[in-house]
Amino acid sequence: MLNLKHQAPSSQLRRTLLTGLTVFALTGSCHYALAASPSQAPQIAKAPKLVLVLVIDGLPNEQVQRYRHQFGEGGFKRLMEQGAWFGNAHQAHGITVTAVGHSAVLTGAYPYQHGIIGNSWFDPKTSASVYCTEDTQHTYIGTDTKASDGTSPANLKVSTVGDELRYATGNRSKVVTVSGKDRGAILLAGKTGTAYMLMKKTGAFASSTYYMNQHPAWHADFHANKPQDRFYGKQWTTSLADHAYHDDAHDDIVAPANSSSSKRFPYTYDSASGKPDAEYYEKLFTGPYVDELTLDFARAAIEGEKLGSNPTGATDVLGVSLSSHDYVNHTWGPESKMSHDHLQRLDRLLAKFLSDVDKKIGLDNTLVVLTADHGFANVPEFSQSMKRDANRLDGSKMLTALNQHLVEQFGVEKLVRKWSAPYFFFDYSKAEVKGITRSELENAAARFMLNYNGVASTYTRTQFENGQVPNDRISRLMQRAWHKQLSGDVMVVVKPYWYFGSTNSGTSHGTPYTYDTNVPLMIMGKPWIKAGAYSQYAEVMDIAPTLSHLLRIRLPSGSEGRVLTETLK
Template sequence: MRSTTTLACTALLSLSATAIATATAAPAPVPAAPKLVVVMAVDGLPQEQLLRYRGQFGDGGFKRLLTQGAMFGDAHQAHGTTVTAVGHSAILTGAYPYQHGIVGNNWIDRATGKSVYCTEDTRYQYIGESTRPDDGTSPARLRVDTLGDQLRYATGNKSRVLAVSGKDRGAILLAGKTGTAYMYMEGSGNFASSTYYMQQHPAWVQRFQASKPQDRYYGKTWRPMLADADYSMDAGDTPFAISYYSESGAPDASYYKRLKEGPFVDELTLDFARAAIEAEGLGANPAGVPDLLGMSLSAHDYVNHAHGPESRMSHDHLQRLDRMLAGFFTYLDKKVGSDNYLVVLTADHGFANSAEFSQQQRIDAGRVDGKKLLNGLQTHLDASFGGGKVALTASWPNLYLEQAALDKAGIKRADVETAASRWLLAQTGIADVYTRTRFEESGATGTRIDLLLRRAWHRSESGDLVVVPRAYWAFGSGSSGATHGTPYAYDTSVPLLMMGKRWIAPGSYAKYTEVVDIAPTLAAVLGVRPPAGAEGRVLVEALQRTAQR
């Protein structure tokens, strides 16, 4: 019989051997990077809608993302100007507007005093399509690089980066500087690129255009796909029927424009993405490197603007989009392999309810007519400083002062800022006014809205005054429809879903998250450096431990 001391020594030796074996054991293998990363933005989808309608989704679309992927329940576009171009810029740059320079869909060029569009570039034209001076043709105004740019750099430009959208800005700002963007042409119904990317389309794009898939919807009518009772939570109880036709009796520019404003443009976008995967070999790169596909599904934004996110049309569109996503994911399973791709789905901004609906809920809501507001302010400043001495230009929420005119008149900018702010704050629907002096000289107050507005202000591109409407108020006129663009939670709160079982740990994550976290997280999975302007964090809580490189 062995002594107690002998047994203790044996136990210690055994533990030591185990510790040594554990310490010297080979670490768990890190899975290869995804063969294909798909980054999807649903234009104008608030998180609230995803949650409100989730019980009606099928198994393969949003529900698959929610159950097989990671859902971030408190995700935000964390800047103060929540519009399409700004939100799309955040997704793959990981940067805020004060760095990436896209401060709106449009803003005022200080050199010319004229409005400019976020992706306009008169040096380039659409391929085979008519091009207006303010059409989006290049990412020249985007001041930082994207995840796709970093991926191409890391692989010696062997990775393929492609983006497609119903809006030019949706495609261009996801494609970055070195990817390729294709966008829907409302004059022809084609998807086309610009001469920034190439001089002529590859053969597969020409074949896709020649097949005219956009014409198959002519004469069709968009009606609710669910039973009437399933829409009981929506505003209004009248079934809708929206037909797609033209006065000419055949597909023409008016038909193609109308097509853009309903679910069929999303179906076309997904069809074009499939064609790109097939022809470009996305996810089957012969160099053995990852590819990136950016997709912006534009119709939900158009539907919400026209009818409001509380409407039956918006509800139905989301259900239709859910079924489209299910079909696309099934296609990826077969074509790329369910273990080989990673999907991220988010939105560029949320949405406020229409002012009329909010008023029915006894909420103080309304519209601020920007033209009337600007005229009233100009009259006030003319009376205060002398007619013609203070020149104002607006691209709401930004107001621009003509500094040369102030200098000539011997007027201090700070005095104009003060006078303008006091007058604006006395107007109905205005909550606050931020001035250039306030941005440049004052520190952050610690409030959420203050932080978001400072992130959204770019020293060169933004206005000398930024006007903040009250909650549930927005710039606009008319008596129907809805909009977005404010720093309030209904505009910043968006879905953020990730799925890819080799890299993403399924589950619901309640921690506060931002859309700018997407780029650094994907960079960590891909093993490349994040974009230069990225300020987001790596979402380590949602990564499989073996995927943390």
């Protein structure tokens, strides 16, 4: 928001002070326990054998609330009833996209520290596009690799819980992550874990040369019979009785016949070639089968790496990011029958997986965390049917309009050199030649954009650098998302129910509004966690310090969250 007043003390500062008091209190109680007699000393639960971190890509908490009565017994319901469940948990930063959200889970840090400011961004120094996990020094093992493919955590600037755990145990702990998306696996694995991601060209999971030179034998055993091909020709359709979907949005709204997302149930997984190929593997992401495949690979990793059965007694970490709900919600929206059904299928897959972990390792030996990287806006056409002001905002058209306005005001062509949502990047050198100061240029652009249809607020580089951002919720979230070296010069925030996009169907995420920030946060582990529904405000950034406390390890280097002490036994 264009405002030149200095910022009042932020809620983050208050959270930091409270965290410090909590740590002081915890430290004090530990010292007291050491001084007490053996009979008085509190019993401290043994360390978990496995920390299982589940991230559902693109799952808004409202969907968990809305469909919870239809869940089975062993998946989401198990976590909600046997664990601690926060209904008011948030990804507490303003650019709610996959890479940023995954980075938050095990670093406990905001983008201004961890350096992952988007799925990709514009490098103002080189004028090149940067993908969040790209690293041209490394390649996928046994698979073609493009320059912009995700192969390492080089861009992540802070440590993770897994990194600190391996440091504390002399690398005896194993940290393994798996996801359909490279960024979903790599940003959970941190610098010292091992990430596996699904290759869309082959349908197989692969790691990169950042982690190893060749895959372990169990990886080859898993792929020997091409498990990714078993879904060819299958159809995805509803799994519940028809009346269960009565309150969902009508297909004519979320999948109109003249749109790019016109496909409806039944959704068939095949290809033009008549056999499994890249087209088929790409289709698998939109639906339940990539999640099924990912959990199968996670089972193979548990067995192959002996996760949770570490012969040294050290705690292991398994991170599983389930990618498909994001694809489904992008295509049809969280209000759709397709998204509803996908969540029910995912619930059953999680139930089976947790049951298998219980048999293999024991859930009383396992600390389970479930959260999401971001929520989702409704499809604009659905929002419009609810009498909301909603639409898509085309960034390229905004860029053209802004440059034209600045020509009229300053007489200089192309003062804005790039739009990379949600930022405009300026050519300051052109402005300086004409005697235009940076703040003059930024303020002119910010004021123009405030009158652009669909824009709610704007912030400038000068505001962020000088601490002149208002102390309201939206402004704080945007401040946390802005990185001095990487982010742009004017940040644009869309109006509620709008998002940046240029297609004619589907929806997206990325805003600071609660439908994008409010995500599920569940922690289960009987020896450590008090079960219950918690109404307290919590952040995904609180996961890392809570795990660090329970594992008795150093906090990740950028962690700013608090220990969720109310959940601890």
